[in-house]
Amino acid sequence: MIEVYTDGASSGNPGLSGAGIYIKTGGRTHEYSFPLGILSNHEAEFHAVIKALGICRRHFPAEILSFRSDSRVVVDVIEKGYTKNKTFLPLLEKINEEADHFPHFFIKWIPEKKNGNADKLARKAIHL
Template sequence: MIEVYTDGASSGDPGLSGAGIYIKAHGKKYEYSFPIGVLSNHEAEFAAVIRALEICRDSFPNEILSFRSDSKLVVDVIEKDFTKNEKFLPLIEKIREEKSHFPYFFIKWIPEKKNSNADKLARKAIYM
């Protein structure tokens, strides 16, 4: 099972944003920071999940994925597979598409203090 920690950060809301992804897989750790343009904080959180799924599709195909995020909104929307927010509809559709490439996909909310690696990577990406 691959453990994936994601976080999105924005300098302003909306503002310059970054995605941070921290992956534990097969005894190794992988870190990614991506500038993702001008987004709201919530959109940055969704973008981080999407980018992490794309990385996993390329690097860990057909693995079981266990995602962790400190965004309750993102976790709830993904778990329920539903949102009324029109801005989030294309994001959840992309997540549906990406997670369909894996036999099992789980997502769990974690407190911010347990997501510090992904948070650090997301904040770093804002200034890249």
């Protein structure tokens, strides 16, 4: 099983945004930072999950994925598989499309203090 921690950050809301992804697998860790352009903080959080799924598809195909996010909005939308928000809907559809490539995809909410590595990477991405 692959543990994936994601976070999005935005300098302003909306503002310059970044995604941070911290992956733990087999005793090894992998770190990624992606600048995202001008987005809201919530949008950046969704994009972090999408970027992480793409990384997992390339490097960890056919693995069980256990995602963690400190965004209640993202976790709730993904778990329910539904949103009325027209901005989030295409992002949810992309997440579902990417998640279908894996045997199992789980996401759970964690407090911010347990997501420090991904947060640091997301903030770094804003300045790349």
